Amino acid sequence: MLNLSQNGCSVWVASSTEGLLTPTAVALGKFDGVHLGHQRVIQPVLQPARGEERRGNGENLPEHSPDGENSLASATEHIHSTVVTFHPHPQEFFTGQPRSLLTPLDEKVQQLRSLGVEQLVLLPFDKELSALSPEDFVEKILVQQLQCQRISVGQDFCFGKKRLGTAQDLQLLAANYDIPVTIVPLETYTNDLPIESGCVNGKPTDGRISTSLIRETLERGGIPQATLLLGRPYTLTGIVVQGQQLGRTIGFPTANLQLPKDKFVPRQGVYAVRVFTHSETANAATQRLGVMNIGNRPTVDGTNSSVEVHLLDWVGDLYGQTLTVQLVEFLRPEQKFPSLEALKTQIQLDCTVAKQVLTAEP
Numbered sequence: 001m002l003n004l005s006q007n008g009c010s011v012w013v014a015s016s017t018e019g020l021l022t023p024t025a026v027a028l029g030k031f032d033g034v035h036l037g038h039q040r041v042i043q044p045v046l047q048p049a050r051g052e053e054r055r056g057n058g059e060n061l062p063e064h065s066p067d068g069e070n071s072l073a074s075a076t077e078h079i080h081s082t083v084v085t086f087h088p089h090p091q092e093f094f095t096g097q098p099r100s101l102l103t104p105l106d107e108k109v110q111q112l113r114s115l116g117v118e119q120l121v122l123l124p125f126d127k128e129l130s131a132l133s134p135e136d137f138v139e140k141i142l143v144q145q146l147q148c149q150r151i152s153v154g155q156d157f158c159f160g161k162k163r164l165g166t167a168q169d170l171q172l173l174a175a176n177y178d179i180p181v182t183i184v185p186l187e188t189y190t191n192d193l194p195i196e197s198g199c200v201n202g203k204p205t206d207g208r209i210s211t212s213l214i215r216e217t218l219e220r221g222g223i224p225q226a227t228l229l230l231g232r233p234y235t236l237t238g239i240v241v242q243g244q245q246l247g248r249t250i251g252f253p254t255a256n257l258q259l260p261k262d263k264f265v266p267r268q269g270v271y272a273v274r275v276f277t278h279s280e281t282a283n284a285a286t287q288r289l290g291v292m293n294i295g296n297r298p299t300v301d302g303t304n305s306s307v308e309v310h311l312l313d314w315v316g317d318l319y320g321q322t323l324t325v326q327l328v329e330f331l332r333p334e335q336k337f338p339s340l341e342a343l344k345t346q347i348q349l350d351c352t353v354a355k356q357v358l359t360a361e362p
Contacts (some may be wrong), residue, residue: 021119022147024082028170029154030211031085033102034111036231037154037187037209044152044182045081046116079149080118084141086125093125100264102211102230107237121146134165138173148174152182189229218266221330226266233274233326236263236292236307240318243306252347254293254308255318257325265307268295269333272354274326275309277318288314291347291354292325295334310347312355329357 025045031038085108092099103111105122112120123129123141132140137160142148151174159165165173171181188207209229217226218234226234236259243256259265275290289312296305309325331350337343 020121020145021080021082023077023079023149024119024146025079025150025152026142026146026148027081027083027117027152028159029083029085029157030089031083031103031108031112032089033211033214033230034108034115035102035187035209035211035214035229039115039231040187041152041154041184042083042112042115042117044184045083045150081116082119082121082146083112083117084121084123084146086129087122088125090125090130093130098262101262102214102234102264104260104262106260107235131161134160134169135173136160137165138170138177142174142179143177148179150180150182152184154184155186157183215264218264221267221269221333223266223271223327223330226327233328234266235324235326236265237322237324238263238307240321240323242319243308252310252344252351253315254310255323257307257309257323259307265294265305266327267330267333268305269293270331270350271327272329272331272357273309274328274358275311276324276326278322278324288312289355289358290325291331291350292327293334310351312351329354331357 027042027045029038029041031042034042087105089099089101109120142151151170153167153170155167157167157170159170167181167183171183174181187209189209214226214229214234217229223234236257238257238259240255241258243254271292271294273290273292275288277286277288290309291312292307292309294305294307307325309323331353337346
């Protein structure tokens with residue numbers, strides 16, 4: 001059991017049940033991004049789970065008698081709202097290739113906590129788990145280990161060996177244990193959301209909100225669209241580390257962000273952003289406006305990709321601090337300029353445009 005927060009959202013990374021909060025109400029899925037579709041799947045396990053009581057033989061005792069009160073207290077049991085997902089990502093396990101994530105573990109915990117989820121269980125996705133039949137997955141994982149009282153899944157959920165089990169199969173199998181299963185219809189975006197290609201991996205999306213669609217939208221620089229699909233701004237969170245300090249030589253000092261290795265990074269280029277600096281002594285983060293560049297800095301013959309943020313109208317030391325950068329608008333692709341002076345002129349223009357975009361935001 002690993003507790004990654006101070007208010008009860010816990011992460012269990014093991015095949016044993018030691019320390020696991022049971023019984024559970026479970027939302028099942030991969031949940032990378034915790035987007036609007038994921039939130040809809042999680043919702044059924046939230047409110048009913050809070051304060052819900054599972055009553056035993058004492059339920060018919062008079063509530064106001066001393067014996068009744070004691071019996072009720074011992075016979076009631078809180079059902080813990082739980083998200084169950086997999087680590088590593090199943091695609092990473094089957095392909096052997098690292099997969100970048102919209103929400104690495106720390107971010108996923110933060111998003112789930114904000115929704116009211118009490119517990120995140122990471123099932124170790126290995127040869128043994130991938131070989132479980134749908135029947136064994138329900139019996140061994142959901143019933144025996146998680147002591148599941150109800151389940152919520154998306155309409156397209158698949159599970160078990162070779163993904164043979166469907167959401168409908170889960171509903172039938174769980175009924176054998178008197179566990180109700182909510183099958184949540186796929187969340188779709190409305191026609192007024194301008195998705196450029198309408199396709200993911202060459203296939204029509206049919207309006208479905210998915211992690212793949214959000215990734216492709218971010219790869220095109222479609223930040224407002226990604227914000228709508230996620231239900232919140234896409235963010236990059238990292239520690240400020242020392243860079244080449246070239247920005248300060250032309251009057252635009254930048255904070256060089258070190259991101260988690262498995263964080264999905266959007267299209268290279270320049271962005272208008274909101275920046276939150278986290279202070280250990282402050283209860284709330286401080287918000288500032290900024291311009292962010294993702295890329296190799298070709299004008300100065302850069303070779304390694306970096307994420308650099310310039311805060312507008314602010315000067316100070318950010319080394320060692322953690323910044324969270326909210327992406328608001330993609331301004332332009334990265335390009336090589338003939339001189340540092342030309343680069344400086346363009347950065348000044350970027351700052352002006354970014355300020356206009358950010359101050360026009362509601």
